[in-house]
Amino acid sequence: xxxxxxxxxxxxxxxxxxxxxxxxxxxxxxxxxxxxxxxxxxxxxxxxxxxxxxxxxxxxxxxxxxxxxxxxxxxxxxxxxxxxxxxxxxxxxxxxxxxxxxxxxxxxxxxxxxxxxxxxxxxxxxxxxxxxxxxxxxxxxxxxxxxxxxxxxxxxxxxxxxxxxxxxxxxxxxxxxxxxxxxxxxxxxxxxxxxxxxxxxxxxxxxxxxxxxxxxxxxxxxxxxxxxxxxxxxxxxxxxxxxxxxxxxxxxxxxxxxxxxxxxxxxxxxxxxxxxxxxxxxxxxxxxxxxxxxxxxxxxxxxxxxxxxxxxxxxxxxxxxxxxxxxxxxxxxxxxxxxxxxxxxxxxxxxxxxxxxxxxxxxxxxxxxxxxxxxxxxxxxxxxxxxxxxxxxxxxxxxxxxxxxxxxxxxxxxxxxxxxxxxxxxxxxxxxxxxxxxxxxxxxxxxxxxxxxxxxxxxxxxxxxxxxxxxxxxxxxxxxxxx
Amino acid sequence: xxxxxxxxxxxxxxxxxxxxxxxxxxxxxxxxxxxxxxxxxxxxxxxxxxxxxxxxxxxxxxxxxxxxxxxxxxxxxxxxxxxxxxxxxxxxxxxxxxxxxxxxxxxxxxxxxxxxxxxxxxxxxxxxxxxxxxxxxxxxxxxxxxxxxxxxxxxxxxxxxxxxxxxxxxxxxxx
Amino acid sequence: xxxxxxxxxxxxxxxxxxxxxxxxxxxxxxxxxxxxxxxxxxxxxxxxxxxxxxxxxxxxxxxxxxxxxxxxxxxxxxxxxxxxxxxxxxxxxxxxxxxxxxxxxxxxxxxxxxxxxxxxxxxxxxxxxxxxxxxxxxxxxxxxxxxxxxxxxxxxxxxxxxxxxxxxxxxxxxxxxxxxxxxxxxxxxxxxxxxxxxxxxxxxxxxxxxxxxxxxxxxxxxxxxxxxxxxxxxxxxx
Numbered sequence: 001x002x003x004x005x006x007x008x009x010x011x012x013x014x015x016x017x018x019x020x021x022x023x024x025x026x027x028x029x030x031x032x033x034x035x036x037x038x039x040x041x042x043x044x045x046x047x048x049x050x051x052x053x054x055x056x057x058x059x060x061x062x063x064x065x066x067x068x069x070x071x072x073x074x075x076x077x078x079x080x081x082x083x084x085x086x087x088x089x090x091x092x093x094x095x096x097x098x099x100x101x102x103x104x105x106x107x108x109x110x111x112x113x114x115x116x117x118x119x120x121x122x123x124x125x126x127x128x129x130x131x132x133x134x135x136x137x138x139x140x141x142x143x144x145x146x147x148x149x150x151x152x153x154x155x156x157x158x159x160x161x162x163x164x165x166x167x168x169x170x171x172x173x174x175x176x177x178x179x180x181x182x183x184x185x186x187x188x189x190x191x192x193x194x195x196x197x198x199x200x201x202x203x204x205x206x207x208x209x210x211x212x213x214x215x216x217x218x219x220x221x222x223x224x225x226x227x228x229x230x231x232x233x234x235x236x237x238x239x240x241x242x243x244x245x246x247x248x249x250x251x252x253x254x255x256x257x258x259x260x261x262x263x264x265x266x267x268x269x270x271x272x273x274x275x276x277x278x279x280x281x282x283x284x285x286x287x288x289x290x291x292x293x294x295x296x297x298x299x300x301x302x303x304x305x306x307x308x309x310x311x312x313x314x315x316x317x318x319x320x321x322x323x324x325x326x327x328x329x330x331x332x333x334x335x336x337x338x339x340x341x342x343x344x345x346x347x348x349x350x351x352x353x354x355x356x357x358x359x360x361x362x363x364x365x366x367x368x369x370x371x372x373x374x375x376x377x378x379x380x381x382x383x384x385x386x387x388x389x390x391x392x393x394x395x396x397x398x399x400x401x402x403x404x405x406x407x408x409x410x411x412x413x414x415x416x417x418x419x420x421x422x423x424x425x426x427x428x429x430x431x432x433x434x435x436x437x438x439x440x441x442x443x444x445x446x447x448x449x450x451x452x453x454x455x456x457x458x459x460x461x462x463x464x465x466x467x468x469x470x471x472x473x474x475x476x477x478x479x480x481x482x483x
Numbered sequence: 484x485x486x487x488x489x490x491x492x493x494x495x496x497x498x499x500x501x502x503x504x505x506x507x508x509x510x511x512x513x514x515x516x517x518x519x520x521x522x523x524x525x526x527x528x529x530x531x532x533x534x535x536x537x538x539x540x541x542x543x544x545x546x547x548x549x550x551x552x553x554x555x556x557x558x559x560x561x562x563x564x565x566x567x568x569x570x571x572x573x574x575x576x577x578x579x580x581x582x583x584x585x586x587x588x589x590x591x592x593x594x595x596x597x598x599x600x601x602x603x604x605x606x607x608x609x610x611x612x613x614x615x616x617x618x619x620x621x622x623x624x625x626x627x628x629x630x631x632x633x634x635x636x637x638x639x640x641x642x643x644x645x646x647x648x649x650x651x652x653x654x655x656x657x658x
Numbered sequence: 659x660x661x662x663x664x665x666x667x668x669x670x671x672x673x674x675x676x677x678x679x680x681x682x683x684x685x686x687x688x689x690x691x692x693x694x695x696x697x698x699x700x701x702x703x704x705x706x707x708x709x710x711x712x713x714x715x716x717x718x719x720x721x722x723x724x725x726x727x728x729x730x731x732x733x734x735x736x737x738x739x740x741x742x743x744x745x746x747x748x749x750x751x752x753x754x755x756x757x758x759x760x761x762x763x764x765x766x767x768x769x770x771x772x773x774x775x776x777x778x779x780x781x782x783x784x785x786x787x788x789x790x791x792x793x794x795x796x797x798x799x800x801x802x803x804x805x806x807x808x809x810x811x812x813x814x815x816x817x818x819x820x821x822x823x824x825x826x827x828x829x830x831x832x833x834x835x836x837x838x839x840x841x842x843x844x845x846x847x848x849x850x851x852x853x854x855x856x857x858x859x860x861x862x863x864x865x866x867x868x869x870x871x872x873x874x875x876x877x878x879x880x881x882x883x884x885x886x887x888x889x890x891x892x893x894x895x896x
Contacts, residue, residue, distance in 0.1 A: 035522060036495055038624025044640065080806035081767065082784030089703040089778050091769040151767015151782065152806025158746045161558055168747065169562035173573055173580045176745040176768055181584060185591040192598045200523070201656065206619035222605045225657045226625075230605065231525035232536040236600045240544050240593060249588045263774045264739045264879060310514045353759055410881060415876065416730075418713040419778045421704045460495070460622060461524045482527060569751040570744070572737035572882075 006112050021468050021475040029308055030122055031477055033463035036456070040304035043201075044208050045453045050449060061442040069435025072428050073148060081151050083428045090411045090423040095149040095260075100277070100434045101284070102142030102440075103183070103256050104399060108285030109135025110249040113197075114242045122479065123314045123460045124235035124308040126306040128453050129201075131289045136342040137443045138197040138288075141436040146179065148432060165272060175259045182255040184247055193241045196234060199224050200457045214248040216450075253281045260406065266344040267337070267410040283322040283368070287392035290315050292444070294389035296453065306454050309383040319395065323372035324393060330368075344415050351413050352405055356422065360401045360409065367398025385404045488612045489630050489639070490655050491647040495523070495622035500646045502531050507645065508628055511552020511638050517629035519611030525620045540600040548589050555581075584655035614655040628634075666823075666833075667756040668814055669856035670843075671866040672729055676850040679727030686845030687731075690815060692801050694787035707781045709793075709812040710842055729842070729851070732779040732812035733875065734758050736882030740771035740780065748809070752870065756857075757814050762783040766862050767807040776876050780811040812854070813848070815840035835861040856884065 025032040076083050086093040112131035116124035147153050159170050159180050170177045203224035206217035224230060257277035260268040270276075290312060297307045337345045350362045371394050375381045382388065408423040447453075461482065469478040493501040501520075506520055515534055520526070527537050559581035567575060613626040621631050626647075630638055639649055685708045688692065694707055706863060710731040717724050734757040740747045741758060748765040751758060761782075772780040786806045789797070800817040806812050815838075822838035835854050843851040854863035865873075871888040 010541070021577055080805075081782070082700070082705065084868035086769075087774070088706075088781065089704070091772045091782065149768070151769065151809075152765065152805075152808075153767075158764070161562070167565040168665050169565065170559070171742075171747050172559055172568065172584050173570065173577060174565070174743050174745040174770070176743070176770060177586070178583045179582075180745075181564055181587040181591075185594070187589050188591065189594040192594060196598070196601065204523070207617035207620045207657075217664050219658075221658070222602070224605075226521040226619050227609065227611070228520055228526075228528055228533060229536040229538065229609060231522070232528075233538040233540055233601055233604055234526060236538055236540050237597050240541065240597050244590060244593055244597075248587075251583075251590075253587060255587075259770075263743065263770075264776050265773055375637075414778065415776060416713065416778065418715065420657050457524050464495075465525065478583070482525075482530075568747050569753065570741035570747070570749070571735075571739060571751070573742050 008235045017111060018475075024305075024475065025479060027310055028123075028124060028466070028477065029271040029306060029310070029459065030462040030466040031468060033460075034305070034427070036460050039454075039459065040204055040208065041457050042305065043454050044205065046207070046454075047449055047452050048213075049078060051107070053088065054445070054449075058442065058445050059363050060446065061438045064438035065435055065442050067435075069439055072431040072435060076148075076428055076432070077153055081294060083426060085424045085429055086428040087421055087423065089414055089419050089421050092149070093408050093409060093423055094144050094404070094425045094429045094433055097400065097407050099142055099145035099149070099408075100256055101400050101402045102138050102145070102436065103253060104277075104281035105288045105396075106135045106138035106142060107184070107249055107253060107278075107281040107290045108138070109133070109194075110245055111282050111285055112289060113193065113284055114245050114249070115475060116236075117242045118246070121314070122462050122466070123310060125458045126454055127289065127293055127311060129194070129198065130292060130453050132190065133444060133453075134285070134288060134292060136187070136194055137192045137440050137447075138285075139183065139190060140443065141440045143183050143187060144347075146176070146183075146376040154340060175255065175262055178255045179259060182248075182252045186252045187244050188243070190250055193238075193245055195220075196238055196241065197455055197458065198451060199234065200226065201455055202453045204456065205452055206212075245329055250278055254279045260443065266413065266414055267348045268341070268405045268406075270333055270337075272329060272333050275332065276326075279322060279325045280328055280399055280402060281298065282318065283326050286315055286319055286322065286395055287395040287399075290319070290388050290392040291396070294385045296448070297385060300448065300453070303454075306459065309385065312388045313379065313382045316376050316388055318370050319392065320376040323376070323395070327369045348410055348413050355409075355413075359408055360404050364398050364401035364405055367394045371395070371398075386456055484548060487630050487635055487652065488614060488618060488627060489626055489635075489652070489654070490614050490627045490650040491642055492618055492650060493622065493624045493647055497551055497646055498526070498530060499625070500615075501624045501626065504626060504642050504645050505531055505533065507641050508626070508638070511630075513628050513630060516610055517612065519627045521615065521619050521625045521627065523620050523624075526624070531614055535585055538600075538604060540604065541596060543600030543603075544593050544597040548593035548600070550591020551589040551595070552585060554592070555585040559584050562609070583614065615655065615658045616656060618653065665754055665857070666819075666855050667733070667817060667857035667884075668812070669850045669854070669863055669867065669886070670731075670840075671863050671869075671872070671886045671888060673850040673852075674726070674728060674887055674889040675871070676729050676848045677771075677846075678727060678848055679714060679725060680847060681712055682845045683842035683851060684708050684712065686841040687812070688796055690797070690801070690841035691813070692797050692803050692805075693810075694783070694789075696784075696787065698785070705784055707783070707810070709781065709810070730777060730779065731776055731842070731885065732758065732775075732814075732873075733881065733883030733885045734812075736884065737880055739774045739776065739879075739881060743770045743774050744768070745770070750827055751792050752816075755814070755816065755819055757813075757816065759816070760809060760811055760813065762802055762804050762808050762810065765808045767809065769809065771809060774883065776879055780809055783808050783810065823875060835864060839884075857881055 027266050085118055109132035112124055113128035147156055150156055159177060161169055192228050198220055202217045202221035206214060206221050209217060254274040255275040261270055261273035297303050338349055371391055410424055412421050464478045465482045467478050494621050520531060560576045563575050614627050616625055679688060688708060691709060696705055700839055709727055713728040713730050715726050717726055722756050725860055738758045741751055746764055748761045749771045769782055772782060783804050783806050818840060822833050826833045841852055843853045852863050852866055854861040856864055858864060867886040869888055872886045872889040874883050874886055
């Protein structure tokens with residue numbers, strides 16, 4: 001037997017607390033500081049490295065956007081909405097499902113960069129920008145849908161309030177106009193909230209670039225030097241944004257839910273839709289953040305220093321909590337309708353669970369509830385990035401199925417059985433939905449090489465405020481409030 | 484009195500030395516308005532013993548919120564009266580629906596004017612010595628000050644004792 | 659809208675006990691209102707554009723199976739759920755006729771109104787439907803031909819209402835009861851559809867609406883429909 005019997009004492013070459021300190025350093029980014037120069041270099045490297053594989057993806061997804069999104073959409077505009085699968089009584093189909101889905105995904109960024117910032121959850125520091133980019137691009141994809149699903153999209157601007165000679169203004173009592181205002185507010189606010197903390201990093205990039213990049217960053221960084229006044233002003237602005245954008249985020253998805261809840265459709269008249277949709281959106285969004293972080297970690301250079309398993313761990317716990325909250329709201333609605341609802345609603349619930357499209361309902365429950373509840377308890381699972389990638393992809397599939405259940409399946413089964421109808425999505429609809437997904441990925445691919453994806457100044461700020469402190473016999477992380 | 488604009492740099496972990504350097508400058512009689520500190524991460528002014536900066540962004544933000552509120556009130560209560568159309572038994576200008584529009588436009592006003600405030604204050608002229616060095620974004624703390632020529636050399640020697648890196652005036656860049 | 663002193667309130671009564679389900683009303687309505695033909699496949703997928711449809715249910719066990727017919731059309735609700743949700747005011751309440759108007763050239767096709775109608779009375783133009791000449795010679799010049807992307811629904815033949823009102827005012831008199839008939843009422847072979855002014859308590863339609871057999875569809879939703887159905891079942895010899 002060639003087994004070395006190592007003595008217990010001899011194997012502990014270092015003192016106990018030093019080993020702990022090393023483990024803590026490996027585990028937590030904020031306890032593992034690197035000189036700022038090196039971190040800057042790593043981020044610039046990641047931003048400026050483009051492999052042939054990257055270009056293949058960019059061209060591929062770009063072509064996909066042109067063909068799947070704009071090609072199919074152009075065909076639909078020229079021919080008519082009839083090429084989609086919508087019909088009477090299901091007048092809203094997979095376009096509105098995708099619309100709600102993308103608006104939900106866009107809650108990711110705000111949750112991470114605003115709510116986690118307000119609650120001082122320090123582990124948010126390396127990925128706030130990646131999440132904020134998701135919000136902006138998710139809204140860009142989602143905001144196309146109110147245009148895509150219009151019968152006469154060429155006169156969409158009648159929904160915009162503008163003075164005209166007929167003195168006609170939009171109907172501010174309609175939830176669709178609220179939608180328009182809310183999404184515009186959220187899109188503009190999100191973009192600005194992405195831009196403000198980006199300014200110091202653009203200044204860093206400006207100092208390290210040449211050519212077109214230098215001119216781009218010089219213009220965008222607004223002459224940033226880093227004076228106290230500049231930092232103070234930025235701090236104040238980010239503070240206002242962080243607190244103000246949270247109610248905006250809640251209101252946007254609540255207003256989207258009111259598209260359904262204020263109507264007379266049986267099964268939609270539910271007061272719980274507001275919070276239910278918000279929780280679903282946060283669940284969907286945080287899962288999408290994990291998906292994207294996994295892809296970033298594996299494909300961008302040097303990102304495994306910044307995005308460590310602790311990030312997946314922390315987000316995984318949040319996903320589990322939100323999955324439970326989602327299940328609470330879902331069960332709330334289900335129980336009340338099942339117990340004392342009108343005959344129409346009881347029939348709709350039966351249809352959801354046993355009808356021809358019942359598999360959608362089961363996909364929703366398995367992906368939103370069963371999978372997170374079974375797997376996200378385990379710390380080991382949460383700290384395995386590729387497992388989290390699969391789990392969060394499935395959560396988003398489940399959330400898409402949830403919206404599909406709420407919209408076409410409920411619309412098809414209203415009060416008069418003579419008018420019941422089954423909705424079959426057509427290839428044009430599926431193509432456009434996939435096209436917006438490709439648009440999201442395409443924009444993200446481009447952004448990953450144009451702006452630095454890691455907010456290095458925030459990471460350094462966090463690293464400066466975290467130290468290791470010897471408490472008793474062990475070493476523990478300690479946080480100083482530098483603000 | 485002739486003054487030179489000088490810049491010194493401290494590495495990111497030498498915060499204490501930077502604070503002491505600023506004190507040295509104070510004892511040399513250089514007023515606060517002739518010193519400006521630039522850095523790659525925000526340092527609270529108290530850490531370095533500097534007076535608090537001021538900004539008017541919160542007030543601009545509130546003004547913007549008010550403008551948004553006004554715009555929302557006009558849209559909600561004025562526009563339906565221009566061309567009256569009855570819909571679905573709802574009153575012409577119901578309050579519950581107007582709350583939604585008011586909230587959204589107020590928040591839009593607040594957030595856009597915050598950004599406009601930041602932008603305007605950024606492009607407005609600032610006081611204090613100008614100058615920049617790329618090492619700032621590498622985490623260094625830079626102190627710019629207008630030094631009267633008679634105490635120039637003495638000050639620089641004192642600062643170098645504290646561990647500062649004196650930047651040659653020719654190397655001081657603009658952002 | 660000009661608010662007249664004598665605003666009319668048009669309404670309809672459909673007697674289900676004498677309706678045979680012959681679909682003459684459906685056909686007449688399609689001809690009067692330039693409703694497009696969508697073809698067999700589209701009809702099967704639920705894309706028919708008919709403004710009036712006969713809801714046919716089978717009742718009973720074999721061999722005593724009986725159909726019940728109910729013509730369903732836009733109920734011209736007093737409290738129409740379709741009106742408040744249109745973002746561009748394409749669905750408005752007419753002050754003068756007290757019916758629900760669909761403004762084709764304002765509609766941008768969000769289809770929110772169609773979802774919100776509990777009677778599913780609204781239809782949508784999915785395509786531009788071609789009518790090769792000389793077929794298009796049969797189109798009624800009083801009614802616009804709708805392009806793709808626009809919602810449409812029964813208008814109580816508002817073009818006939820307006821014509822009747824103009825004729826009456828040109829002759830210096832009131833509209834008489836029974837002078838204005840929509841296409842469906844005109845074509846019905848059993849005369850089960852009665853149309854007239856509900857604001858005149860002595861008109862035929864008002865008296866029929868007060869009948870014991872009368873009920874309104876989905877009245878509990880608070881939509882205040884203008885169509886009253888009369889149904890007595892077997893005990894009235896139906």
